[in-house]
Amino acid sequence: xxxxxSGVQISPIYLAIVGFIIGVLGGFFGVGGSFLAGPALRAVGxxxxxxxxxxxxxxxxxxxxxxKRHRALGNVDLKLGLLMAIGTIGGSEIGAQLIQLxxxxxxxxxxxxxxxxxxYVFISAFMxxxxxxxxxxxxxxxxxxxxxxxxxxxxxxxxIQRVKIAPMVSLPASGVKGxxxxxxxIVSLIGGLLSGFLGGGGGYIRMPAMVYILGIPTHLxxxxxxxxxxxxxxxxxxxxxxxGNVDILIALVMHTGAAIGAQIGATATQYFTGPKIxxxxxxxx
Amino acid sequence: MKKETATTLRAFLIELVAYGFLVVAYFLCxxxxxxxxxxxLEVQHRTTYAAVAILLIIGQAVVLEGxxxxxxxxxxxxxx
Numbered sequence: 001x002x003x004x005x006s007g008v009q010i011s012p013i014y015l016a017i018v019g020f021i022i023g024v025l026g027g028f029f030g031v032g033g034s035f036l037a038g039p040a041l042r043a044v045g046x047x048x049x050x051x052x053x054x055x056x057x058x059x060x061x062x063x064x065x066x067x068k069r070h071r072a073l074g075n076v077d078l079k080l081g082l083l084m085a086i087g088t089i090g091g092s093e094i095g096a097q098l099i100q101l102x103x104x105x106x107x108x109x110x111x112x113x114x115x116x117x118x119x120y121v122f123i124s125a126f127m128x129x130x131x132x133x134x135x136x137x138x139x140x141x142x143x144x145x146x147x148x149x150x151x152x153x154x155x156x157x158x159x160i161q162r163v164k165i166a167p168m169v170s171l172p173a174s175g176v177k178g179x180x181x182x183x184x185x186i187v188s189l190i191g192g193l194l195s196g197f198l199g200g201g202g203g204y205i206r207m208p209a210m211v212y213i214l215g216i217p218t219h220l221x222x223x224x225x226x227x228x229x230x231x232x233x234x235x236x237x238x239x240x241x242x243x244g245n246v247d248i249l250i251a252l253v254m255h256t257g258a259a260i261g262a263q264i265g266a267t268a269t270q271y272f273t274g275p276k277i278x279x280x281x282x283x284x285x
Numbered sequence: 286m287k288k289e290t291a292t293t294l295r296a297f298l299i300e301l302v303a304y305g306f307l308v309v310a311y312f313l314c315x316x317x318x319x320x321x322x323x324x325x326l327e328v329q330h331r332t333t334y335a336a337v338a339i340l341l342i343i344g345q346a347v348v349l350e351g352x353x354x355x356x357x358x359x360x361x362x363x364x365x
Contacts, residue, residue, distance in 0.1 A: 001316070004324040012312050057338055061346035068350060234339050241327075241335030248323060248338040249316055252345060259349045260301060267293075 006050045006247035014044065019058065019254035023261020026059070026203070026226070027066040028268050033059070034195075035120050035204055037254070046250075048112045049103055052198065053245030054254075056236040059229060061251070062258040067226040069266035075223025077173040080216070081231075083181065084224075087188030088195065088202065088232035095196020096239050116198045119205070127208055157215040174216045174224075187213055188228075196236055203229060226266075 001012050018040045022033030034055050041051035070076055102108040165180040187209045195202030203225045210221035240246050326334040 001312070004320055005327050012316075057342050060339065061342040064343060064346035065350050234343075237339055237342070238335045241338050242331055244327070244331065246335070246338055248334075248341055249320055251338070251342055253312070253316070255342060255345055256349075259346060263350075 003247050003249050005249060006046055006054070008045045010044045010046075010250065012253045015250060015253040016257035019062075019257030019259075020261040021257075022058075022254075023062050023066075023258035023263075024265040024268075025261075026062055026258070027069065027262040027265020028222075033062075033258075034198060034202075035116070038116065038198065041250070042109075046247075048109045049099055049243075049245045050247055052099060052112070052196075053237065053240030053243070054247045054250050056195075056233050056240055057246050057248055057251035058254040058258060059233045060237055061255040062262045063226045063229040063233060065259050066262035066266045067223065067230055069263055070223030070226055073219075073223070073266070075219045076227045077171055077216070077220055077224045078227065079169075080171050080174060080184070080210075080214075081224045081227040083169065083184050084188035084191075084206070084228045085231040087185040088192035088206075088228060089235045091189040091192025091194075091202075092196035092232055092236045093192075093239060095193045095198075096236065096243065098197050099240075099245070100243055112198060119194065119198065123204060123208060130212070154215075157212060160213055161215055171216075174214075174220050176215055179214060184214065192232060195232060196239075202232070 002009050018037065022037050025036065026033045034052075037055040037058070038048070038051050041054065042048060046054070067076065099108060099112070102111050160183060161176065161179050163180050163183065164178075165182050167181045168178045169181050169184070170176065170178050188206065191202035191206035191209065193202075194205050206228075207221050207225045210216040210225060211218055216224065237246060241248075323334065323337070326337060
């Protein structure tokens, strides 16, 4: 099928299958799935700038479905999601401007490829190391299952929560008594920057950051991240569309597969503990 | 537990069928009829295109979610 906006010929079945796989991953891990969507769209000839913008558009739809399911499961902290959306939108705009700059210089494909590989490898390696340690120590202490969570990075989280730079905010839904608003904004700004630059919702960095830096339980981090992605990815889609980087027809086809995948993924989180979800996320990249 | 798993699987199969029909509908109708219009909009009125793009993707998400939930209620799967 020919997509006139981006000027490429892609099989709609291919797009729906890619969307389905990304939907399952997104619903389960609370990530946008750009680490898969970007390369998958590039592989069929879409330029990086279109891959980034189009992926964001499809993520908006997918996140609506997955976040609704997570909200029903009690996995969404609305207050945290809204606060994070502020930083993410700022970061997303910076990322989109960087893409424009690289587009003008004519080396967007090369730079984004190098940065994406570096970021994904680093996060994957860190999460495999941390969750491996968490699961081993959990096995030794043999504490229950279900939604029980445990992180070997807990001492860093506690140190960050001891930083008392006003204004302080409490997140009762996530069990956080007090944390500096600046920490939340910085975490979400970095997530937004990568989101605008590499595409996707930035969940591949924001979800682990919510767990390790903010101290949010993994299940809540997944659901809250998806809720936040709806707001930030909508903004990202709008700003990328203004810059001519969105082929909404491709996004609509991808979303037909992603919508059902997201529901399956979100429902599956009920059957896994926090460290197991994090370990699976690190290995999925 | 086995019964619960069977119900969940049945529910997902119903969803797959519903989505399958919608995918075909999109491929044959929406994309065919909207492609030209959206292309012109993207070239001539980019701000409107940006807004329409978001509305279309959210609209599709809401419709797909709502339709499958309705089907699941009708067929006795998950009620949520």
